[in-house]
Amino acid sequence: MILPCNCPSCGKQLKVKSLVCESCSTEVTGLYELPLLARLSPADQDFIIKFVKSSGSLKEMAKELSLSYPTVRNLLNNIILKMTENEK
């Protein structure tokens, strides 16, 4: 199951209301912000996973994704921009 990050009705960012321990069924409720990375789209999260796995080499990423170097770098720049906005 993929964690939904945005409201299916209005599109705004979702927040966490409750968390459950599968072992003892303890439930924690409140209103928690999603972690910074979880607030990104699944495609952006996938990009970051690949980026980390390739030791942060954009050249490796470009090869793996069959894209040009500036295209990959632009994708990364756009993710950085989104993360900076989310941090605010």
Next chain:
Amino acid sequence: MKNNSSIIRFFINPFEKIAGGNALFIGLIMMAATSFTGSIAGVAFDGVVDVHLYFHPFLYGITVQVVSWIVLVLISWIAAKAVRAGQFRLVDLAGTLAFAEIPFFFLAFTGFVPAFRRIADLSSINLSAIFLFALVTLVFIGLSLYWMYRAFAVSTNLTKPVHIITFVITLFIAEASAFGINQLVVKEALGNPQKEIRTQGPLTEQEEKVLARTKEITGFFAENDINESITSLFNDEMLAQLPVKDLESTWNGLQKQFGRFQGFEDDTSVSTKGELVVTETTAKFERISFVLQLTFDENTNISGLHVKPKLF
């Protein structure tokens, strides 16, 4: 189906797949191939988006094309820095902009089409050929311009609509700068292939004849005596397009617009292009100087008469 869509995607934005050193290598090879073909076919790419039909040596062709490309890269780099683009590599900008000139290679072949060649030689004014040449040029220059924009956008990540304006301004400045450098520096250093002035060496018999006829004609113009003696030297096609009445009204129109005719300078140049001989003489009016260009066919009859502003 998938193949088709990837080809279309490649045409829409080739730089999603190729950039940097690879694009630079392919771009430079294609630039050399374009200049080589252009030097044989008589097509010069002497500006950022300029295509002109005239014969020239390969060295001249490659120099003007490379100079124009370098100017475009530098101005684009300055523009991207000025609008505070993030970090980007110069090799991506240079490579993608070189790759964006590939459509020019196909334009180089237009010089082999006889109907287009005749437009360049000024030996006939065929409106259908002019229209077709303009259309073909527009398609390939259009594709090159679009690729140049994609090259700029991908390399610098300046992809917002407002950055299209940045690119257009960049293009205008680059075009003007490249034109200036090619006119004032390259043509000065390598010689101007459009104007092969024969001041030295013996003239051919045909050139001697043409020079004498040019003197005869300029004499009539100098005396403001526009009569059938001039048009009798026209070939049939030319005579049909410019009878003496029209020639007289054109000449009077020039004087009305640019002041009284002052006289011709003693600077007639003569050049042979295939079977055609072209002479150029500076005509001074009160407010501006023009170049009177006369094209003579193989029978020493005038097949073209053009008056163009003297720029340099």
